[in-house]
Amino acid sequence: MEVQKARGEVEIRQLKERIQEQEVLLAEREAQVEKLEVELETQKKIVEDLNFLKAKLEHDVSQYHTKLDIVIKDKAALEQELKHTKTLMEQSEATSALTQKKLEEVLKKENDAQISGLQRTTNAQEVHKLLDEGVLQKLEMGLLTIEEVRASLVHRTDKPATVAGLYVESSKKKTPFLEAAEKGFLAKTYALEFLEAQAATGSLVDLATGETVSVAEALEKGIVDLSMKEKLMEAEKAVSGYICKGRKLSVFQAMEERIIDRFKGKKILEVQVSSGGLFNPETGMRVPTFIALNDGLLNKETLQSLHDPVSNPKGFHSPDTGQRAYYDEILKTCLYDINGSVFLVPFGERHLTNTSPMSPHRMSVVNSSCGSEMSVYEAFKGKHINKNTYLFLSQQESNWQENSLVDPSGNSRHFITDARSGRQLCLESALSQRFLEMSEFESYRSGLLSIHEIADIIFSRRVVVEDVNSPIAGLWDITRKKRLSVLQGLQQGVTDRVTALRLLESQACTGGICDPSTGEKHTLSDALKRGLLDEALKQQLQQFEEAFNGITHPQTGKVLSIFQAVQENFLPKDVGFRCAEFQLLTGGLINPDTKDRVSLEEVIQSNLVGKTTATLLKNEQFQAQSLTCPKTKRRVTFKEALERSVFDCHTGLRLLEATKVHAFGAKTAFHYLCAFK
Known part of the structure; x- marks a missing residue:
């Protein structure tokens, strides 16, 4: 038994050892399997990465081939374009040469190689440089005559736009400067x-005939005193040239060589630029500024400093006021006399050339032979002046520019705006109202009509009616002769913020924020988008717009009037009183439902306002001086401001004259708070 037991134990031990060996082998195999699985996953990932790289490379190769095809095509296109450009350049050079040849032939044929107004014979290349495209096209077609050359060069070679004398408003006669000095109208030095200035632009003007003469001829005819000979002969060198080392130098070149004083030189340059262009003494021709810059007759720094009062002080005196001014400023105030085609400074108390909001056009053209006075457009339509003169005079008076914007409906609207006076016209509105015909609009788009003509056509057909219920829609800057919105006046220091706020409150509670450039009225949101308000003002005006539209009772849904809203505590008392005052002074209280005007008596009869409040509204003693007059800087009531305002002929709305602000008003809500106590 013991032997069997021992054998059994041995067998059991052997079996256990075998089991342990098998377990070790199994563990090793499992470890190998896990290792192989990891390696397999790694290999799979490597394969996936390789496949991705393969796909990416295939994509890159495809893109490369595509780009290569594009480059090849672009290269071919560029070569073709380069070839075409070379052909065009050759054609252009040939055309230019042919044009100059034809011009020489025309000049030779007409036996007039010296164009009127030039100081010496000018070759075809120099004339060609200043010809406009229309004349060049005619020249290429063989349709050019010497008259067309003269017409194209008239603003370069005709007599310059210099101030020739005085226009005495009382007698409606022109007076030479020396005669005016003898009569005491101005100092002889002025x-x-x-x-x-006349001599520095080529010639003196004989007012008796309208002809231009040299200084020597003027002395011979007695147009100027012999005592002035030296100074006038020196001034004439600005055209004939300053001789230096055998060369003729222009004014700027003489300044650079220190032949003439820089202040004197800049004064002459300002005169020449203002009157039509700088003179090139080598050719005797006036050239525009951009050509003068290219030809070394001027540099940008000097050009930019011509109206800098520090580096170039104002060198002339206004005959009417005696104040110092630039030549350009005086020229813009001049009248054009068709009797002699000269520019005259108006002298007198009528101030003919002053721009006013009450007059659509200033008087800019006169006929001293009969005393007639007219606007530029009237003179043009009456055929007293040609189109070139009309455009030149119009540019002196206004600066029209076109722009467009998208209205709330998503439609594009085109406006022309005069940057000088602040007027604005909508072309679509002009077409719909028949102030402008479609044929005229198309002519404008094709370039046959200028922007000045379009503006004048519209103004000549519009009928503007004064809006007696108008609040003060904006300001008239009497210094710059320009319309300003209330916000612009505030931003430019023409009025203070409290006054601006009161004026805008009156607009908001009587129909909307006014745009004085167009006469349109806008909601607060639209006014903000159009730059008529800033965000802070918009927030302050919300209650005034609600007062105009009517405040809806939250429980009953009834639209409340101003007084009802105050009684129900939906509108502050001071706001309600100001709204009532503004509305009453501009035509009556506004019914929020119908927008009709209602008199104070009718409101009292309907028991919508108490007798105490009505008495306060009627009595001028209780009207607060809540505004500062933008012109006098004195405190005024809203009623006094209305009485001082003028109706704008452009919109029919009221404007308040203004100058730079020197004092600021203060808030005065005391009377408004007391009104409902």
Whole structure:
């Protein structure tokens, strides 16, 4: 038994050992399997990465081939374009040469190689440089005559736009500067300033005939005094040239060589630029600024400093006021006399050339032979002046520019705006109202009609009616002769914020925020988008717009009037009183349902307002001086401001005259708070 037991134990031990060995082998196999699985996953990932790289490379190769095809095509296109450009350049050079040849032939044929107004014979290449495209096209077609050359060069070679004398408003006669000095209209030194300016632009003007003469001829005819000879002969060198080392130098070149004083030189340059262009003494021709810059007759720094009062002080005196001014400023105030085709400074108390909001056009053209006075457009339509003169004078008076915007409906609207006066016209509105015909609009788009003509056509057909119920829609800057919105006046220091706020409150509670450039009225949201308000003002005006539209009772849904809203505590008392005052002074309280105006008596009869409040509204003693007059800087009531305002002939709305603000008003809500106590 023991032997069997021992054998059994041995067998059991052997079996256990075998089991342990098998377990070890199994563990090793499992470890190998796990290792193989990891390696398999790694290999799979490597394969996936390789497949991805393969796909990416295939994509890159495809893109490369595509780009290569594009480059090849672009190269071919560029070569073709380069070839075409070379052909065009050759054609252009040939055309230019042919044009100059034809011009020489025309000049030779007409036996007039010296164009009127030039100081010496000018070759075809120099004339070609200044010809406009229309004349060049005619020249290429063989349709050019010497008259067309003269017409194209008239603003370069005709007599410059210099101030020739005075227009005495009382007698409606023109007066030479020396005669005006003898009569005591201006100092003789002031007269000499203008005569030197004439000499520095090529010639003096004989007012009796309208002809231009040299200084020598003027002395011979007795147009100027012998005592002025030296200064006028010196001024004439600005055209004939300053001789230096055998060369003729222009004014700027003489300044650079220190032959003439820089202040004197800049004064002459300002005169020449203002009157039509700088003179090139080598050719005797006036050239525009951009050509002068290219030809070394001027540099940008000097050009930019011509109206800088520090580096170039104002060198002339206004005959009417005696104040110092630039030549350009005086020229813009001049009248154009068709009797002699000269520019005259108006002298007198009528201030003919002053721009006013009450007059659509200033008087800019006169006929001193009969005393007639007219606007530029009237003179043009009456065929007293040609189109070139009309455009030149119009540019002196206004600066029209076109722009467009998208209205709330998503439609594009085109506007022309005069940057000087602040007027604005909508072309679509003009077409719909028949102030402008479609044929005229198409002519404008094709370039046959200028922007000045379009503006004048519209103005000549519009009938503007004064809006007696208008609040003060904006400001008239009497210094710059320009319309300003209330916000612009505030931003430019023409009025203070409290006054601006009161004016805008009156607009918001009587129909909307006014745009004085167009006469349109806008909601607060639209006014903000159009730059008529800033965000802070918009927030302050919310209650005034609600007062105009009517405040709805939250329980009953009834639309409340101003007084009802105050009684129900939906509108502050001071706001309600100001709204009532603004509305009453501009035509009556506004019914929020119908927008009709209602008198105070009718409101009292309907028991919508108490007798105490009505008495306060009627009595001017209780009207607060809540505004500062933008012109006098004195405190005024809203009623006084209305009485001082003027109706704008452009919109029919009221404007308040203004100058730079020197004092600021203060808030005065005391009367408004007391009104409902």
